[in-house]
Amino acid sequence: MDKFILHGGRKLSGTIFIGGSKNGTLPVMAAALLAKGVTTLLNVPHLMDIRTMSNVLRVIGAQVYGKGSTFKIDASRCNHFEAPYDLVKTMRASFYALGPLVARFHRARVSLPGGCAWGPRPVDLHIKGLAALGADIRTEYGYVEASTKGRLPGGSFEFDTVSVGATANLLMASVLAKGKSRLINTAQEPEIAFLIRFLRKMGACIRETRDGLEITGVRELRPVRMTVIPDRIEAGTFMAAACLAGGRITLKNCPVEDLACAVDVFEKAGARIHASKDSLVLEGPGTVRPLELSTAPYPGFPTDLQAQIMAVLALGSGTSIITDTVYSDRFTHVPELNRLGADITLQNNTAVIRGVRELRGAQVMATDLRASAALLIAGLKAEGKTEISRVYHIDRGYEKIEEKFRGIGARIERIKDESLF
Numbered sequence: 001m002d003k004f005i006l007h008g009g010r011k012l013s014g015t016i017f018i019g020g021s022k023n024g025t026l027p028v029m030a031a032a033l034l035a036k037g038v039t040t041l042l043n044v045p046h047l048m049d050i051r052t053m054s055n056v057l058r059v060i061g062a063q064v065y066g067k068g069s070t071f072k073i074d075a076s077r078c079n080h081f082e083a084p085y086d087l088v089k090t091m092r093a094s095f096y097a098l099g100p101l102v103a104r105f106h107r108a109r110v111s112l113p114g115g116c117a118w119g120p121r122p123v124d125l126h127i128k129g130l131a132a133l134g135a136d137i138r139t140e141y142g143y144v145e146a147s148t149k150g151r152l153p154g155g156s157f158e159f160d161t162v163s164v165g166a167t168a169n170l171l172m173a174s175v176l177a178k179g180k181s182r183l184i185n186t187a188q189e190p191e192i193a194f195l196i197r198f199l200r201k202m203g204a205c206i207r208e209t210r211d212g213l214e215i216t217g218v219r220e221l222r223p224v225r226m227t228v229i230p231d232r233i234e235a236g237t238f239m240a241a242a243c244l245a246g247g248r249i250t251l252k253n254c255p256v257e258d259l260a261c262a263v264d265v266f267e268k269a270g271a272r273i274h275a276s277k278d279s280l281v282l283e284g285p286g287t288v289r290p291l292e293l294s295t296a297p298y299p300g301f302p303t304d305l306q307a308q309i310m311a312v313l314a315l316g317s318g319t320s321i322i323t324d325t326v327y328s329d330r331f332t333h334v335p336e337l338n339r340l341g342a343d344i345t346l347q348n349n350t351a352v353i354r355g356v357r358e359l360r361g362a363q364v365m366a367t368d369l370r371a372s373a374a375l376l377i378a379g380l381k382a383e384g385k386t387e388i389s390r391v392y393h394i395d396r397g398y399e400k401i402e403e404k405f406r407g408i409g410a411r412i413e414r415i416k417d418e419s420l421f
């Protein structure tokens with residue numbers, strides 16, 4: 001397993017080009033299953049999770065070719081309506097196959113995602129929602145099996161918790177239904193808005209209502225060509241790094257509008273930010289101000305930036321409080337940040353961060369994607385050498401992260417697995 005060696009303490013300055021969104025790409029790759037023919041996606045990031053989703057589509061019988069950041073998915077000859085355990089266990093988003101398979105082929109067998117590095121992450125809303133849309137659905141031997149006689153009838157479903165994944169799955173299931181569907185209390189994340197634009201371009205009939213979405217099923221959808229939105233979490237991660245390390249970074253191709261809440265939080269922490277339509281300049285503060293914040297579904301502060309802002313506040317000039325209201329258990333970065341000298345304690349889903357004067361390099365372990373990003377951010381500020389093991393977690397969701405950080409002055413190198421022995 002590769003590891004990163006960092007030497008902290010340098011200011012970060014320069015320009016970074018933000019890549020395509022991981023969480024924007026994954027659902028539209030699955031949505032390509034809804035139409036015969038070749039879907040073309042531009043600005044696809046090179047990430048492990050994208051490779052896993054490509055393999056899910058290949059198992060189903062789609063042909064997937066990637067050249068540079070352009071992906072072509074030909075879903076003309078799908079013949080195996082299953083997403084197997086081996087793939088779904090490595091990436092929950094493989095579960096996105098469920099909705100499109102039921103919609104177009106009227107049957108699906110998708111493995112339950114199984115355990116996760118943090119928290120319980122159930123799929124009950126996907127299952128209950130699909131049943132409400134008219135699918136026969138049961139869970140047996142670790143697999144969810146869903147079928148319909150002909151087209152899915154369509155129906156109404158109200159989410160009791162806002163779920164990005166279940167909103168995407170039910171949307172993809174309902175676009176080819178016989179009748180109308182109403183989805184109430186749907187997620188409004190930019191990645192969902194992108195999926196809606198994508199499905200509409202395919203020919204889907206989706207109307208935004210006061211409390212959610214109304215979908216009128218159509219008989220057929222056509223394949224489309226579309227550019228993936230930039231990754232707001234990648235942008236937020238670099239903002240956090242510059243906020244802590246100091247210096248001045250410019251983010252190009254930055255989804256500024258989607259980051260409104262994060263911009264507000266970084267400004268409250270003391271950063272100076274100038275943003276235009278798709279570019280953002282952040283100047284780190286001399287001293288990070290303490291904050292009290294909670295994560296929430298969009299447009300709230302994203303849980304996917306919770307670990308990164310915690311790394312920043314570890315060096316705040318007072319005590320900060322962070323509550324994660326989306327995932328009560330997403331705190332595996334806390335003991336690792338403490339190894340670097342942070343003073344963070346947990347009370348249920350709330351972290352109390354007592355700002356310290358300095359962080360010191362240490363050996364730490366990446367435990368999940370965003371936790372690893374927090375360790376990178378802290379390591380780039382810490383005095384001396386930090387070694388982060390298990391960086392495959394970071395490779396799931398950040399493209400060329402060490403190159404991008406080196407480009408703004410960080411000292412970071414990847415030690416390849418083979419050279420470890």
Ligand code: EPU
Pocket residue numbers: 023026092093120121122123124125126127161162163164165166187191303304326327328369370397
């Ligand atoms: N939930 C349920 N039942 C369900 C589904 C979700 O109770 O059937 C609960 C979850 O336990 C959680 C809340 O609903 O408390 C929100 O979960 P959601 O379904 O929105 O999460 P997700 O779709 O599995 C996506 C992102 C995550 C991101 C969350 C929240 C993708 C591929 N994943 O996950 O991204 O944290 O939304 O915004 O889009 C990441 O990129 O690091 C990552 C984990």
